[in-house]
Amino acid sequence: MLTRKEAIGACMELPGVYEDYPFDDANWSCMRHASNKKIFALIFEREGRIWISVKNEPSWGDFWRSSFAAIVPAYHMNKLHWSSIILDGSVDEDVIRRMIADSYDLTAPKRLKRYADEF
Numbered sequence: 001m002l003t004r005k006e007a008i009g010a011c012m013e014l015p016g017v018y019e020d021y022p023f024d025d026a027n028w029s030c031m032r033h034a035s036n037k038k039i040f041a042l043i044f045e046r047e048g049r050i051w052i053s054v055k056n057e058p059s060w061g062d063f064w065r066s067s068f069a070a071i072v073p074a075y076h077m078n079k080l081h082w083s084s085i086i087l088d089g090s091v092d093e094d095v096i097r098r099m100i101a102d103s104y105d106l107t108a109p110k111r112l113k114r115y116a117d118e119f
Contacts, residue, residue, distance in 0.1 A: 001093045004029065004050050007043045010097055014104050038107040041100055046075060050087040052096070053077050054103035064099065071099075 001007060011017055011031040017040075020030040031041040042053040053074040056064065061083045064071045070090045074082030085096055 001096050002050065002087050002089060004043055004045070007041075007050060007052050007087065007096075010100055011041050011043075011104075014101065017104075033104075033108060036107075036109040040103040040107040042077070044075075051075060051084045052087065052100070053082055053084045054099050055081055055106045056083050056099065056102060057106070060102065064095070068095070 001010065008019060008029060008031070012019070016034045018032055018034050020032050020039075021028065022030055027044050029043040030039045031043065032039050040055060044051055044053075053076075058080050061073075061080070064083055065073070068091050070086040070088050072084050072086065073079035074084045077084075083099070085091055085099060087096075
């Protein structure tokens, strides 16, 4: 995965997703959940490469960053909970897709809790 089109395509394979451009800069593609409008991936060009910023559990963020030089603390986001993947060909596509899916899950709408007295 090297292009913006491929990154957007990977995100669009997830259910209930849409592409948004809320900023005055068309360089920034935001991938959102249709149900709660939360962003789960930001796709942009920086330093001649396409980058994808995704949400992650802090421990997983540490793991991915220590495993790949092209996974770094997220550009313009909370560095603890977000990582950026630089699409330079050094990160396996399976890893990128897993990180996108994890971000999707972390930003998904919360399910309502059911209480025993409701049954």
